[in-house]
Amino acid sequence: PRRAGVMGGLGGFGALFDLKAAGYSDPVLVSGTDGVGTKLMLAFETGIHNTVGIDLVAMCANDVLAQGAEPLFFLDYFATGKLEEGIAEAVVSGIAEGCRLSGCALVGGETAEMPGMYPPGHYDLAGFVVGAVDRDKLLPRMDTMAAGDLLIGIASSGPHSNGYSLIRRIVEREGLSYDSASPFSNVTLGESLLTPTRLYAEAALPLIRKGLVKGLAHITGGGLTENTPRMCPDHLAPVIERKAWTPPPVFQWLQSAGNVTEDEMHRTFNMGIGMVFAVAPEDADTVCAALQTAGEAPVILGRLASA
Structure with a gap:
């Protein structure tokens, strides 16, 4: 099921979101960005790539939540030297799971393949979330x-x-x-x-x-x-x-x-x-x-x- 407020499909230059359809009357937007830090090194060393995406969403979504905001939508940036079979997919499956658990929509992302920028098998992740809160519910009070x-x-x-x-x-x-x-x-x-x-x-x-x-x-x-x-x-x-x-x-x-x-x-x-x-x-x-x-x-x- 699509989250209320998400507009349009893939292919545009930007992702659209309708705040009124999401049920807000006097909203304040709250945004955040974060990464996963050196926890990523454990993913490289173990070959387990399907959980760090959950961490990525959580680090961003819990931060906007601390201001009282409901996480609305999320974008991710995945960068690597050479795309290896299955790794990006595993990471993105974790991101999708994190979005499901926090009730926000994964509306877009960037997968950058940059030869020579990262050691083989390594990648970096960043996430960006936008949430909203009605003005009278902003935290902290x-x-x-x-x-x-x-x-x-x-x-x-x-x-x-x-x-x-x-x-x-x-x-x-x-x-x-x-x-x-x-x-x-x-x-x-x-x-x-x-x-x-x-x-x-x-x-x-x-x-x-x-x-x-x-x-x-x-x-x-x-x-x-x-x-x-x-x-x-x-x-x-x-x-x-x-x-x-x-x-x-x-x-x-x-x-x-x-x-x-x-x-x-x-x-x-x-x-x-x-x-x-x-x-x-x-x-x-x-x-x-x-x-x-x-x-x-x-x-x-x-x-x-x-x-």
């Missing part, structure tokens, strides 16, 4: 935030798309190969580390539209330490209780194998939390119940306090 507001976290699936330069260093130092058994799960190390980034639009949008969310933080590079404050006004600061949840086994393994300090872990990785909601204390039960119904396991991580 800093003017409504107050000390005592609660921070509710929902789970990531693993490192998502951040911290992979450190991960690759640790794997190399441990002398492990990506096709060996994973020390922290029941698949290969490569497969477990390529687990795709989760998409949060389906869980978060209904709550945003009901006005129950004051702020949203997508936990990417910089971890909870650097991303949670991005949704807060200057006079408030997030106070997160690290004992409120147990980081998944992958992070425990990375911390011990890499001999990484607790602070560095929280500044590099999401530590098992992919998105953080700021909500009024009286709305916390409603929000947690709705998230549970959406299949999430919400955790109260802490609160906002006067900075």
